[in-house]
Amino acid sequence: HDNLVVLGIETSCDDTAAAIVKGNGEILSQVVSSQADLLAQYGGVAPKMAEEAHSRVIDQVVQEALDKASLTEKDLSAVAVTIGPGLSLCLRVGVQKARRVAGNFNLPIISVHHMEAHAIVARLMEKELQFPFLALLISGGHNLLVLAHDLGQYTQLGTTIDDAIGEAFDKTAKWLGLDLRKSGGPAVEQLAREGDAESVKFSIPMKQHKDCNFSYAGLKTQVRLAIASRNIDAKVPISCASSQDRSSRADIAASFQRVAVLHLEERCERAIEWALKIEPSIKHLVVSGGVASNQYVRARLDHVVNKYSLRLVCPPPNLCTDNGVMIAWTGIENFRAGRYDPPPPAKDPEDFK
Ligand code: KG4
Ligand code: ZN
Numbered sequence: 001h002d003n004l005v006v007l008g009i010e011t012s013c014d015d016t017a018a019a020i021v022k023g024n025g026e027i028l029s030q031v032v033s034s035q036a037d038l039l040a041q042y043g044g045v046a047p048k049m050a051e052e053a054h055s056r057v058i059d060q061v062v063q064e065a066l067d068k069a070s071l072t073e074k075d076l077s078a079v080a081v082t083i084g085p086g087l088s089l090c091l092r093v094g095v096q097k098a099r100r101v102a103g104n105f106n107l108p109i110i111s112v113h114h115m116e117a118h119a120i121v122a123r124l125m126e127k128e129l130q131f132p133f134l135a136l137l138i139s140g141g142h143n144l145l146v147l148a149h150d151l152g153q154y155t156q157l158g159t160t161i162d163d164a165i166g167e168a169f170d171k172t173a174k175w176l177g178l179d180l181r182k183s184g185g186p187a188v189e190q191l192a193r194e195g196d197a198e199s200v201k202f203s204i205p206m207k208q209h210k211d212c213n214f215s216y217a218g219l220k221t222q223v224r225l226a227i228a229s230r231n232i233d234a235k236v237p238i239s240c241a242s243s244q245d246r247s248s249r250a251d252i253a254a255s256f257q258r259v260a261v262l263h264l265e266e267r268c269e270r271a272i273e274w275a276l277k278i279e280p281s282i283k284h285l286v287v288s289g290g291v292a293s294n295q296y297v298r299a300r301l302d303h304v305v306n307k308y309s310l311r312l313v314c315p316p317p318n319l320c321t322d323n324g325v326m327i328a329w330t331g332i333e334n335f336r337a338g339r340y341d342p343p344p345p346a347k348d349p350e351d352f353k
Helices: 036-042 047-068 088-105 114-120 165-175 184-192 217-229 243-278 295-307 324-336
Strands: 005-010 015-022 027-034 078-084 109-113 133-138 143-150 153-158 284-288 311-313
Touching (some): 005 324, 027 047, 078 088, 078 324, 088 109, 114 133, 114 324, 165 217, 217 243, 243 295
Parallel strands (some): 005 078, 284 311
Antiparallel strands (some): 005 015, 015 027, 133 143
């Protein structure tokens, strides 16, 4: 199985990604084409537009992944592709591409769950990471605490009752007039470094609920009100703000980030206590998904796990945000476990429509 060569394709949201990974964990290539420019222009993901953007670049992204690995489709052992969760129009672009490649070259197809892949990619980086482990998955659309018993076997300890933390970062960035051509999260993280995190008194969500669920809608509202009460105008880009205006935006960014992450810390502590009762042998907390690339998040959660003598495992930032490597690697783990589909017919019935 070490000689497997798997192409991973990811199109669930706004990034078109492909990568080629070997069974021994070697990453042969990795390509991500981002729609950040479109997002900045329209202030969010519009499914139809995102689908068209994926369709425009998918062939090129896969070809580039092959070229960078100095391979052709004939060298592949299997194709792994995200089948959900995500925007169905977008997912279909990836699945159809995977079926075309697999059909033409008689390759098995491995269906991959996007959130499982965010967690499982940690095992590619950290060879010691055995099941069972606890995982916090934090992205634009999801906020999950799961106990991973084995591949494909998870107990959900908590989820968001409204918005995910990444959504709160993205809206905060927009309302603070930050440059959205990179995604909102990194822009808030960067500005927060200049601010006083204690200056704006946001309250921690769901303090009275002694569970592992999350809520970020209320914090979003608190941020919006704080911005309005300070007369910050998002139409004035941060690059044009006066130094006083800039520092008041930075204070909001820092205070928001602090409380958003305090909510994660509190939930993780409880989840660790719950998880240790169910699976006393756990040794790791995996933190992955786009927001896990945030350095402040990593530092604070590192502190939490140390209290319980656990280890924090965070994939490098480019494997935390959506990527093809996590799909290829999760495909490899599933393939080894015998979970894959036989090659589809060379001509996909979809092509005749
Ligand atoms: O996992 P991901 O790439 O896509 C989804 O599956 O949603 O996560 C994207 C989210 C966005 O909301 C983005 O703003 C956030 O992750 N993000 C960050 C950072 N980098 C990305 N949030 C906070 N700090 C960051 N450095
Ligand atoms: Zn994701």
